[in-house]
Amino acid sequence: MFIEVLGLNVFSGKVDDIPYDNDKKTLINTMNPRVFTISRRDEFLKEAFENTDYLIEDGQYFTIAPLVMKGKHISKISGTNVFYHLMREANKKSGRVFFLGASEDTLTKMKERAAREYNELT
Secondary structure, eight states: OEEEETTEEEEOSOGGGSOOOTTSOOOEEEEOHHHHHHHTTOHHHHHHHHTOSEEEEOSHHHHHHHHHHHSOOOOOOOHHHHHHHHHHHHHHTTOOOOOOSSOHHHHHHHHHHHHHHOTTOO
8 A cells, every 4th residue: 555656655545535533643744846856954853754654645646656656646635635545434433633733713714614514523
């Protein structure tokens, strides 16, 4: 389910293969070509990519690179697809989610929408 591409361990499965577990924290990062380029100069970002549980290649370039370099096809998975998959899974299990990295106004809107659309979340 993982393949080494450009020095990073990249998730190569389908979005439905990403598990949700109420009892385990899972770190998921998405990487597009721009962020990948930044990670080559930014040790903190590079380390974050190296230590993530699921590194998702988000962008058409990253579906081509593994094919050309390793002969392995990786389906394109967007960060949005991962988000909705995990929200559905958390909702099924009356799970918990944590939102990070937005303004208070945006976080409030996300929380309100999640409460409407995923009413089993705790």
